[in-house]
Amino acid sequence: MKPTNIKDPEFFHRVVDCQYACPAHTPVPEYIRLIAAGRYTDAYMINWESNVFPGVLGRTCDRPCEPACRRGRVEAEPVAICRLKRVAADNKSDISGRLPKVPSRKNGKRIALVGAGPASLTVARDLLPLGYAIDLYDEQAKGGGFMRSQIPSFRLPEQVLDEEVGYILGMGVVTHFNHYVDSLKGLLAKGYDAVFVGSGAPRGRDLPKLPGRQDADASIHIGIDWLASVAFEHIKDIPKRVIVLGGGNTAMDCCRTARRLGGEEVKVIVRSPFADMKASPWEKEDAIHEDIPIIDNHVPLEFVVEGGKLVGMKFDRVEARYDADGKRSLVSTGAEPVFYPCDTVLMAIGQENAFPWIERDIDIEFDQWEMPAVDRITFQSSNPRVFFGGDAAFGPENIITAVAHGHQVAVSIDLFCRGEKVAERPLPGTTLISQKMGIHEWSYDSQIDTDARYKVPHADKAAALSDRRVEVELGFDVATGYKEAERCLNCDVQTVFAESLCIECDACVDICPTDCINFIANDEEESLRQALRMPALNLDQPLYVSAALKTARVMVKDEDMCLHCGLCAERCPTSAWDMQKFLYQVTKAAPIL
Amino acid sequence: MTYIRPQFRHPNLPTNELGFTRQHYEGALSTLCAGCGHDSVSAAIIEACFELAIEPHRVAKISGIGCSSKTPTYFLGNSHGFNSVHGRMPSVATGANLANREMIYVGVSGDGDTASIGLGQFAHATRRNLNMVYIVENNGCYGLTKGQDSATADVGSASKKGDPNPYEAIDLCALALQLGATYVARSFSGDKAQLVPLIKGALAHSGFAFIDVISPCVTFNDTPQSTKGYEFVREHMEATGKMDFVPVRKEITADYEPGYTQEVTLHDGSVIHLYKEGADSVRDRDAALRAVREHKRRGRILTGLLYVNPDSQELHHILGTVKTALRDLGEADLCPGSQALTNINNSFR
Numbered sequence: 009m010k011p012t013n014i015k016d017p018e019f020f021h022r023v024v025d026c027q028y029a030c031p032a033h034t035p036v037p038e039y040i041r042l043i044a045a046g047r048y049t050d051a052y053m054i055n056w057e058s059n060v061f062p063g064v065l066g067r068t069c070d071r072p073c074e075p076a077c078r079r080g081r082v083e084a085e086p087v088a089i090c091r092l093k094r095v096a097a098d099n100k101s102d103i104s105g106r107l108p109k110v111p112s113r114k115n116g117k118r119i120a121l122v123g124a125g126p127a128s129l130t131v132a133r134d135l136l137p138l139g140y141a142i143d144l145y146d147e148q149a150k151g152g153g154f155m156r157s158q159i160p161s162f163r164l165p166e167q168v169l170d171e172e173v174g175y176i177l178g179m180g181v182v183t184h185f186n187h188y189v190d191s192l193k194g195l196l197a198k199g200y201d202a203v204f205v206g207s208g209a210p211r212g213r214d215l216p217k218l219p220g221r222q223d224a225d226a227s228i229h230i231g232i233d234w235l236a237s238v239a240f241e242h243i244k245d246i247p248k249r250v251i252v253l254g255g256g257n258t259a260m261d262c263c264r265t266a267r268r269l270g271g272e273e274v275k276v277i278v279r280s281p282f283a284d285m286k287a288s289p290w291e292k293e294d295a296i297h298e299d300i301p302i303i304d305n306h307v308p309l310e311f312v313v314e315g316g317k318l319v320g321m322k323f324d325r326v327e328a329r330y331d332a333d334g335k336r337s338l339v340s341t342g343a344e345p346v347f348y349p350c351d352t353v354l355m356a357i358g359q360e361n362a363f364p365w366i367e368r369d370i371d372i373e374f375d376q377w378e379m380p381a382v383d384r385i386t387f388q389s390s391n392p393r394v395f396f397g398g399d400a401a402f403g404p405e406n407i408i409t410a411v412a413h414g415h416q417v418a419v420s421i422d423l424f425c426r427g428e429k430v431a432e433r434p435l436p437g438t439t440l441i442s443q444k445m446g447i448h449e450w451s452y453d454s455q456i457d458t459d460a461r462y463k464v465p466h467a468d469k470a471a472a473l474s475d476r477r478v479e480v481e482l483g484f485d486v487a488t489g490y491k492e493a494e495r496c497l498n499c500d501v502q503t504v505f506a507e508s509l510c511i512e513c514d515a516c517v518d519i520c521p522t523d524c525i526n527f528i529a530n531d532e533e534e535s536l537r538q539a540l541r542m543p544a545l546n547l548d549q550p551l552y553v554s555a556a557l558k559t560a561r562v563m564v565k566d567e568d569m570c571l572h573c574g575l576c577a578e579r580c581p582t583s584a585w586d587m588q589k590f591l592y593q594v595t596k597a598a599p600i601l
Numbered sequence: 602m603t604y605i606r607p608q609f610r611h612p613n614l615p616t617n618e619l620g621f622t623r624q625h626y627e628g629a630l631s632t633l634c635a636g637c638g639h640d641s642v643s644a645a646i647i648e649a650c651f652e653l654a655i656e657p658h659r660v661a662k663i664s665g666i667g668c669s670s671k672t673p674t675y676f677l678g679n680s681h682g683f684n685s686v687h688g689r690m691p692s693v694a695t696g697a698n699l700a701n702r703e704m705i706y707v708g709v710s711g712d713g714d715t716a717s718i719g720l721g722q723f724a725h726a727t728r729r730n731l732n733m734v735y736i737v738e739n740n741g742c743y744g745l746t747k748g749q750d751s752a753t754a755d756v757g758s759a760s761k762k763g764d765p766n767p768y769e770a771i772d773l774c775a776l777a778l779q780l781g782a783t784y785v786a787r788s789f790s791g792d793k794a795q796l797v798p799l800i801k802g803a804l805a806h807s808g809f810a811f812i813d814v815i816s817p818c819v820t821f822n823d824t825p826q827s828t829k830g831y832e833f834v835r836e837h838m839e840a841t842g843k844m845d846f847v848p849v850r851k852e853i854t855a856d857y858e859p860g861y862t863q864e865v866t867l868h869d870g871s872v873i874h875l876y877k878e879g880a881d882s883v884r885d886r887d888a889a890l891r892a893v894r895e896h897k898r899r900g901r902i903l904t905g906l907l908y909v910n911p912d913s914q915e916l917h918h919i920l921g922t923v924k925t926a927l928r929d930l931g932e933a934d935l936c937p938g939s940q941a942l943t944n945i946n947n948s949f950r
Contacts (some may be wrong), residue, residue: 081612082610201931429626448604455605456608456609511819511831512831513637513817513831514640515641518640521609521610522608522609523610542613542614543613559835569611571605573607578604578635579636580636581635581636582636
């Protein structure tokens, strides 16, 4: 193998598993260390710079960082990254003085944002400090988009959302709430320099052809619309017996909301096997904890209507079969259909994009699925003045993905408005700094605690079920937050190797607790991975290979299991190993902190 | 202060026949200087005991005084240990071995502990063919007292801030060969591929198994003028040949390479395969002595298995002692009474 180019910002970025997995690449270990140090406001601001909604995300994020967390590879469970983010949000002090300054003198460019969800708000936040004038349009009365209409308040209290939406609106966004944009052509005609479409994926899927659908219409609701009606208090109760169709997080939000609005017998009935459900494992756990059975492998057959009234649903029992490629098909077991009585049905079986308000003669190409052609890097559509992001760009994802899109869109719009090429992206910012303070002293806490993951305490179940506004998760207290933060392995503190200093004494090989380090004859990657002291079987993790040493061998380190404990550097007599903190910052349109 | 080794290990760590991983053979964290060769020797002992699936409670680690003699703390934390008096490790090992012949005795010593203050003890344990592994971690200096030249420092070798050594060096392998050791090897702490099989062979050997391991002192004797620094040893070492150790439990497996030129079956049935050039038998003591001397004359360091006598008679055999450990004897056997003593005395009259 060729020597690893550690100057490539992506090499060490890959080693910081949580940050790499995060769509917005939030510097996770950096803020976790600040939480451990009690510097909650600083930790919050690092989050705010990167993911814009730390308080919201600390409660509701899909947390792609946690399955990626290195801790989960050396023990059972990853660091509770998401809930630590909430610790920073819960304990911070007033941040108003730390918000970016917005120039009173504008740069003369006007930008329209359609939809007031996380993608649009991120674009607004990133562009306002540069002097752009921002007009924000949304059909709802308040900002937040699906964060407000779809996430129930027992998971996300309204004041948390209001606060974080407010920081951005307070920077000088001109809001046009209760304003449904019904024509993009009309909007473009207002002379905006660029228009951003962040209108989400607003259409919930239906089962229009299922027998009884029309007759039972009064008792059937589309999940996301129903959740929005609850959030805006158009709906305040629900009959006692409820069936929720679907296996995603929206289904979990629907069933748990139904329990709080008077649903006594609430069931989730899903086509797929339990393990294949799209809902996050913790969402499923929380639903089951609230006495909601999840009945899997049941495909809807019919809405049963008697006397003009919905009385239940019939389902076919199926089993999942997987072909050689792992593709799943649900095959009927041939058993008698099952009947489940109910008074109402909530359908949470997916959602899709819909752009009835975008004319087809304004140079925006749409594909066969009625999705706009959007560049995956620049988020520009075929009409150079129009950009898409969030769920509106490539279909339903999640908040953190929408935020990540928003940052890139802001970069694109800024380049576009300055007349530069949007495809030429500025590089991310990186720093790599030694953490050595002296003998046995590092400027990070390199000792590794063996504590298992701490559980987040929950509110009393009866109290939570009696009021949809009572937040179920209480968050870590400061003491538990500290202990959980100490579980972080500091994967951003990198082991950096200097060939010229190495005397090949093997001290690092002998001390490494996880046998990551090897001095070995060089070879092709495939053979090298097998030849290591512990074969490097996780192909997602890179090998760190040095140039040839004096003995003609090379140092090969499998980054997969490195604990970043620093003992290699500690035991190195010549400081050929050093622990250096790598900070990777996604390019933003304007510096925020 | 970060000096605590994390408890986490690689989740795919292999297990041996006892179900143990290498972690079960580890000891306390080393307090030696960073980069000390002795730590690599400790790691090699851990690896050898793990691979041989030795039950840790069957091992007794015995040492004298010095940096080397501290190391038994850093390996086999679940085994027995005795950190004895300077240069007196062989006496303690002899006593322990005579009392309990069923243990595996691993003596760790240094060039000071063996070639200076303990030379007399070393000589007699060797010539008695005491059944033990005797490892010298040889760095050519007294590291614990700031790096004075030791008795194994070569003529002209200079340590940090030192003058070239004017005295003739004691070659411990040559000495062991002359004194009748029945397994003699030399190795280098920086070459575990060679050292681990040598230790495994020594553990399986019945009799006095001596390994002189050149183990650089990074702090005082890793200079360009030293003949026991990492760089010098790497540039000047030559191996007698590659060696595979095939334990008795594994009948025929593919874990050694074919093409060996010599095969030695040890007392316990395990086999050593040697891939050696030249016609000299590894069972030829004189040839071994010649080879050591010849390499030294050419300024080279000969490493590998130099000599083995698989048919050696260890001390218990020579003395005709009881076949079990003394602790397993009943009081009647251990203290047969005054009549028995009288009978013995009478037999001499």
